[in-house]
Amino acid sequence: MALVVHCRDVGFDCDGVVKADSEQELLQLVAAHAAEAHGLQEVTDDVVLKVKSVVREDE
Ligand SMILES: [Zn+2]
Numbered sequence: 001m002a003l004v005v006h007c008r009d010v011g012f013d014c015d016g017v018v019k020a021d022s023e024q025e026l027l028q029l030v031a032a033h034a035a036e037a038h039g040l041q042e043v044t045d046d047v048v049l050k051v052k053s054v055v056r057e058d059e
Pocket of ligand 1: 016
């Protein structure tokens, strides 16, 4: 079972989907995606909380 975050749910107008096996890995991948695709310089606590609130479990 994997954890999934849909970028759109975090608030970006983006069809990106990030999947990982752990929350820690997920946050790293989201940070990398946000930096690369959205120019986000820094993942703030607010962003981390937002990501955690929209994370889903992939079946
Ligand atoms: Zn995105």
